[in-house]
Amino acid sequence: MAATQFTEYQTIRVRVNGHEYEREVPVRRLLADFIRHDLGLTATHLGCEHGVCGACTIIMDDESVRSCLLFAVQADGAELQTLEGLADGDKMHPLQQSFWDNHALQCGFCTSGFLMSAVDLLNKNPRPSEEEIRHGLSGNLCRCTGYANIVKAVQAVAEQSQS
Amino acid sequence: MKPAPFKYARPGSVDEALALLQAGGDEAKVLAGGQSFVPLLNLRMASVESIVDLNRLDDLAYIRRDNDTLCIGAMTRHRQIEVSDEVQAAQPLLCRAAAEVGHLAIRNRGTIGGSLVHADPAAEWPLVAAALDAQLVLRSQDNSRTVAAREFFLAPLMTAIEPAEILCEVRFPVAPAGAVWGFQELCRRPGDFAIVAIACQLTLDDSGTCSTASLAVGGAHSTPLHVADVEPIVVGSQGDAAVLTAAAEKAAAAVDPSGDVHGSADYRRRMVKVLAQRALKEAWSA
Ligand SMILES: Cc1cc2nc3c(=O)[nH]c(=O)nc-3n(C[C@H](O)[C@H](O)[C@H](O)COP(=O)(O)OP(=O)(O)OC[C@H]3O[C@@H](n4cnc5c(N)ncnc54)[C@H](O)[C@@H]3O)c2cc1C
Ligand code: FES
Ligand code: FES
Secondary structure, eight states, X not given: OOOOOOBSEEEEEEEETTEEEEEEEETTOBHHHIIIIISOOTTSOOSSSSSSSOTTEEEETTEEEEGGGSBGGGGTTOEEEOGGGTSBTTBOOHHHHHHHXXXXXXXXXXXXXXXXXXXXXXXXXXXXXXXXXXXXXXXXXXXXXXXXXXXXXXXXXXXXXXX | OOOOOOEEEOOSSHHHHHHHHHHHGGGEEEESSOTTHHHHHHTTSOOOSEEEEOTTOGGGOOEEEETTEEEEETTOBHHHHHTOHHHHHHOHHHHHHHHTSSOHHHXXXXXXXXXXXXXXXXXXXXXXXXXXXXXXXXXXXXXXXEEEHHHHEEETTEESOOTTXXXXXXXXXXXXXXXXXXXXXXXXXXXXXXXXEEEEEEEEOTTSOEEEEEEEEESSSSSOEEOTTHHHHHTTOOOOHHHHHHHHHHHHHHOOOOOBTTBOHHHHHHHHHHHHHHHHHHHHTO
16 A cells, blocks of 8 residues: 555545535545535534534534534545434424424524434433433534523433333 | 645554654644644644644554553543443543543544643643553654653643654553542533543542542643642541541642633632542542
8 A cells, every 4th residue: 555645635435414425625624614515515504613612513423523623534434414314305303393393493503513413412322311411412502592492302302212 | 714724644554644743844743533623723723734634543542451551542532431331440530531521522533642632731631641640652753652641741732742753542550449539520511621620549448548649630720730749648547527628728739720711810729629628528438
């Protein structure tokens, strides 16, 4: 194998929501910008671009990550899920439905990040207590709702999955 | 904002990474979890000419017990340590501390090695590394050395690592028989950096008498601070209130905090005393 070299552009292949994409990217392109601009998937939002707000949260290889703190080249070969991949056709994902039912969003800017974080939280802990939900979502900021309904929405899904 | 342009390489082995780092000279840096480095790049508080990405180096991501030593590869993610049965069995204080590092998505990516080299004085890994007298294994292309955590941290965000070195492994002593620990952290929200945090480990005999003690403070000094003066006070005691108060006062006297928006220097010093008392008490009542 040839020795690894420093490069400024790389061709990457990623699977996003089940679709295969191949693109050439400058190595400094953030994964969040790649998803939004190169792939046109704009459900992933950018609030702070330095890791504190959680709006850009996506699932990479089954775990939640900040897409503003990864470079697109780092996702080469990875399997990504964004909010666009959550619903089953016209049928909303249980978390989406529950956010709707519980009024867990107002302006909606933070919502996709919360949903993706909640997906990972429930994967890791399908029956979280209220406190565990609050801990699990502590990395996501919402300036509208006051969080109570977001916690309620996640709790409702956790309870459904028990019955 | 977006990072300024740089060159990027993703080596497949530690040797290759060391060679690339050497070739890149002072203007090359390694990328681990990116949870501290990438924010600095995005905010343009830092810029680099070239980045050596360690994320595909599986030989730096492991948890291995070697007799009385727990060896953790530098690229092991916070989350992997948090939920590791092996770590829980060998040195449970590490699982406790890991759970306090940032939020879930941060812990999924961030690494123990990255946190130690980033050297935020309020971070959990530097604190427990100082408390437990961890040893850090550093490699460059033509050298390998081991530095005690208690000597590694020099100032906020400053350590003894050289530009051509990679932190490869962190070695913690396995908790000996009779070991108990306490961990106390004051912060506004779960996942935030500590305003003040205390980690301690004691060994107690069957009657509850202390034979060894080690306590460190985070968030209240320019580096995580191991307070050696605590040990002679608590050793030989059974943890009565007067001893805990005297030990906590030693800790508060040892730190030189600075104030910021989260708390004044005075407040931090007072919290060192309060949390040190609580941490020692927690250890004794374990
Ligand atoms: C919102 C948010 C909240 C956070 N909260 C906390 C918290 O409460 N407590 C806490 O401790 N941390 C917190 N962090 C930081 C987080 O723990 C980082 O993961 C950690 O500080 C750095 O580790 P990293 O693997 O991400 O390293 P990187 O960000 O990739 O690297 C950090 C620095 O270390 C160098 N480096 C990394 N690995 C090595 C190595 N093996 N050898 C040599 N040099 C290396 C890099 O060149 C860089 O200079 C938070 C981060 C965010 C974004
Ligand atoms: S945009 Fe990524 S965390 Fe705020
Ligand atoms: S709904 Fe507006 S920021 Fe959360």
